[in-house]
Amino acid sequence: MDHPTGDLELEGIELDLFVEAMRRRHxxxxxxxAPASLLRRVRQLAQRHGDGTISALTHRLxxxxxxxxxxxxxxxxxxxxxxxxxxxxxxxxxxxxxxxxSWPQLTIWQAGCAHGEEVYSxxxxxxxxxxxxxxxxxxxxxxAHALERAREGIYPLHAAQQWSRNYLAAGGSQSLSDYCxxxxxxxxxxxxxxxxxxxxxxxxxxxxxFCEAQLVLCRNVLIYFSNPLQHRSLALFRDSLVRGGFLCLxxxxxxxxxxxxxxxxxxxxxxxxxxRIGPAAAERRP
Amino acid sequence: xxxxAAIVLGCSAGGPEALKAVLGGLDPRLPQxxxxxxxxxxxxxxxxxxxxxxxxxxxxxxxAERETVRGGTVQVAPAGYHLLVERDLHFTLSTDPRVNLARxxxxxxxxxxxxxxxxxxxxxxxxGANADGADGLRELRRLGGCAIVQSPDSALASAMPQAALAxxxxxxxxxxxxxxxxxxxxxxx
Numbered sequence: 001m002d003h004p005t006g007d008l009e010l011e012g013i014e015l016d017l018f019v020e021a022m023r024r025r026h027x028x029x030x031x032x033x034a035p036a037s038l039l040r041r042v043r044q045l046a047q048r049h050g051d052g053t054i055s056a057l058t059h060r061l062x063x064x065x066x067x068x069x070x071x072x073x074x075x076x077x078x079x080x081x082x083x084x085x086x087x088x089x090x091x092x093x094x095x096x097x098x099x100x101x102s103w104p105q106l107t108i109w110q111a112g113c114a115h116g117e118e119v120y121s122x123x124x125x126x127x128x129x130x131x132x133x134x135x136x137x138x139x140x141x142x143x144a145h146a147l148e149r150a151r152e153g154i155y156p157l158h159a160a161q162q163w164s165r166n167y168l169a170a171g172g173s174q175s176l177s178d179y180c181x182x183x184x185x186x187x188x189x190x191x192x193x194x195x196x197x198x199x200x201x202x203x204x205x206x207x208x209x210f211c212e213a214q215l216v217l218c219r220n221v222l223i224y225f226s227n228p229l230q231h232r233s234l235a236l237f238r239d240s241l242v243r244g245g246f247l248c249l250x251x252x253x254x255x256x257x258x259x260x261x262x263x264x265x266x267x268x269x270x271x272x273x274x275x276r277i278g279p280a281a282a283e284r285r286p
Numbered sequence: 287x288x289x290x291a292a293i294v295l296g297c298s299a300g301g302p303e304a305l306k307a308v309l310g311g312l313d314p315r316l317p318q319x320x321x322x323x324x325x326x327x328x329x330x331x332x333x334x335x336x337x338x339x340x341x342x343x344x345x346x347x348x349x350a351e352r353e354t355v356r357g358g359t360v361q362v363a364p365a366g367y368h369l370l371v372e373r374d375l376h377f378t379l380s381t382d383p384r385v386n387l388a389r390x391x392x393x394x395x396x397x398x399x400x401x402x403x404x405x406x407x408x409x410x411x412x413x414g415a416n417a418d419g420a421d422g423l424r425e426l427r428r429l430g431g432c433a434i435v436q437s438p439d440s441a442l443a444s445a446m447p448q449a450a451l452a453x454x455x456x457x458x459x460x461x462x463x464x465x466x467x468x469x470x471x472x473x474x475x
Contacts, residue, residue, distance in 0.1 A: 004428050005404050034378040036370035036398045041382070078382050220381045223351055223367075252364050252379055254352050 014054035015039055021058050026068055028142070029205050030075060032229035038075075045074045069145050076143040077112040077221050081159065082176070083121045083166035084219075085251050088271050090171045092122075095267060096246050097129040100214055106135040107213045109240060111204060111233075112221035113139035116150025117163075120179075121170075122217065123193040128173055132196060138211055140202035147199045153189035160187050204233045209240045216241055219272075220250035231256055238263045241276040248273050290432065290473055291406040292355070293318050294399045296392030296422070298325035300413030300442025302337060304462055308412070309342035309360060311466025318408075318473050320344060320360040323369060323395045325388045325418070331362050338362070351379040363390035370398040386418035396422025405430030408472060410465065412436045414446025417453075424454035432472065434458045434465060 015038070023029045030038060042054055049067065050056035060067055083089045100106055106126075113119050119139040126132040141147050160182065167176040180189045202210070204221070216237045222230045234255055237247055247264060249255055249272040260266075264274035297304055301324040312320070326334055331348055339346040342360055349361040355375045363369035367379040368390050378398075385391035396409055396419065409426040411419045413436060427433050433456045438444035440461035451459060458468055 005430065008401055008404075008429070034370075034372065036372045036378045036401075037368075037380040037382065040370070040380070040394070040398075080381070223379045223381070227352070250381075252351060252367055254350055 011039075011054065014058070015042060018042055018054050018058045018061065021061050022071075025062055026065075027206070028072065028203065032205060032226045032232075033075075034224055034226055037224055041075055045071055048074070069143070073143040073145040076141055076146055077114040077224070079115045080117045080220070081166065082117045082163040083170045083172075084118065085271075086166045086169035088170075088219075088248065088251065088273070089121060089125060089166075090169070091268055091271050091273055092248065093125050093129065093171050096215065096248075096273065097125060097131060099244075100246070101129070101131060103214050104134065106131060106215070107211050108135060108137045108215045108217070109211055109213045110137065110139045111202065111216065111218040111237070113141050113150050113199070114146050115155070116153060116199075117155070118217065118219065119150060119197060120153060120189050120193050121167075123197065124167070124172070124176075124179055125170075127193070135196055137197045138213075139197055139199050141199075142201065142203050144201055147201065151194070151199050153191070153194065155187045155189075157182055157185050157187050204236065205229055209236060211240060212242055213240050213245060214242055215246045215248070217248045218250075219248065220253070222253050222255065223250060227256070231259060234259050238276065243276055243278070245276045246273060247276065288406045289475070290318055290403075290408045291357075292321065292399065292403050293408045293410065293469060293473070294321045294323070294396055294426075295410045295412060296323045296396065296414070296419040296446075297412035298388070298414035298416060298418065298443070298446060300415075301325070302334060303442060304412040304436065305338055306341035307462050308410070308465050308469070309338055309344065309346070311463075311470070312342065312344060313470045313474060314343035315358075316344065316470070316473050317357045319355045319357050321349065321355075321363070321369070321371070321395060321399065322360060323363045323390045323392045325390070325414070326365060329365055331365050335362055349377050351377055353377050363395060365390075368394040370394060371402045372398075373402050375402060386416055388416070388418050391422075392419035393422035397425045400426040400429045400431055403431070407431035408434060408469065410434045410436075410469075411447055411450040412462075412465075413441035413443050415443040416445060417449035419446055420449040420453035423450050423456075427454055427457075432457045434460065434468065436465060437461050 046057040164176040267273040346360040370378045435456040438447045
């Protein structure tokens with residue numbers, strides 16, 4: 001097609017077919033992802049794994065199942081930073097952890113953990129608050145590749161300076177270097193921070209409640225979802241949280257106001273930290 | 287050309303000054319949505335919005351995810367996120383990796399806006415110190431949009447307009463103080 005806006009229509013069809021192929025061939029449904037950011041990611045995958053057209057990528061998706069993990073990695077949550085948005089981690093440290101301390105056992109779910117930067121940040125917060133030993137952290141992601149990276153806890157060293165500043169701005173009482181070692185241009189997190197972390201695959205578009213948590217963190221994941229999938233995810237978090245449990249979303253996320261008002265009270269709305277109110281998950285089930 | 291429905295502006299170094307000049311000269315009756323992507327390096331665009339609001343006769347707000355694009359309003363990309371426009375004209379944010387070392391990236395905003403508005407879009411590249419925006423402006427022109435580039439000799443930092451001219455060309459290459467009158471002329475009925 002030689003008309004440029006015709007290209008766009010064609011590409012729209014190609015994207016629909018890719019989503020359909022992913023769903024029917026592999027059972028992953030990206031149909032409820034925000035179209036603009038999904039298209040960017042699929043275009044990038046088409047550049048990386050083919051001749052640049054989405055059709056060619058779809059062909060490989062259908063005929064080369066071994067490619068799936070790489071595609072899922074490209075379609076899932078991107079890497080974050082340790083203590084990204086330090087003000088949020090400071091609020092978790094100062095306002096949320098002291099309240100969490102009243103539970104004898106803590107279950108924490110980080111949904112969409114990507115390469116694990118925020119899981120380790122959270123583990124450090126829990127260590128410094130003396131709560132780590134009684135905590136169980138579930139770090140989940142759609143992508144098995146991302147989970148492998150998260151489990152390794154190895155990052156490029158050039159991030160270290162910014163992360164150290166973030167850690168201190170988040171109220172860190174020591175030095176980030178106490179929790180990691182630097183070698184060969186890489187930063188390796190202390191494996192002890194992983195001792196109570198379970199990494200597992202979980203798809204917010206398809207999977208259900210799997211734990212009863214006191215804290216759910218899901219930052220900058222819902223921004224990739226259209227409204228129905230955002231609602232589904234928020235309902236999942238609601239049903240996973242005990243009464244009085246906490247939910248922490250990304251700083252620029254706008255969760256559905258109606259759903260929030262019904263089930264959550266703001267702890268710090270500006271920082272997107274909320275507390276579960278109303279009947280506990282177990283009570284609302286028939 | 288179809289009457290434009292939106293204006294997208296991109297800039298980095300020297301950008302806030304250039305934006306003040308452009309927004310200050312826009313006619314307050316403009317019905318178009320005005321979207322701004324400015325690399326600031328700060329953690330929020332709160333101050334930038336305040337600064338621009340003092341200069342602009344159109345209201346200035348930070349663009350929010352899921353929000354519908356508003357006509358007659360300046361909407362600024364938040365710091366640390368790419369800003370994208372969906373085909374049904376609401377905003378999506380993304381924390382995907384930086385593009386041209388930038389997030390928000392002008393290329394990302396321009397490309398998605400071009401797909402949404404096609405030939406009803408004006409793209410403006412202002413002062414800046416890197417090549418972000420050049421590919422986006424090229425895509426915008428390819429889809430029928432109108433490209434305005436600040437003349438490099440009128441820019442505090444000329445690299446960005448120069449890269450845009452080299453990679454995308456322009457329908458209008460004019461000094462900073464001529465941009466607002468040109469936009470008013472192109473946009474008002």
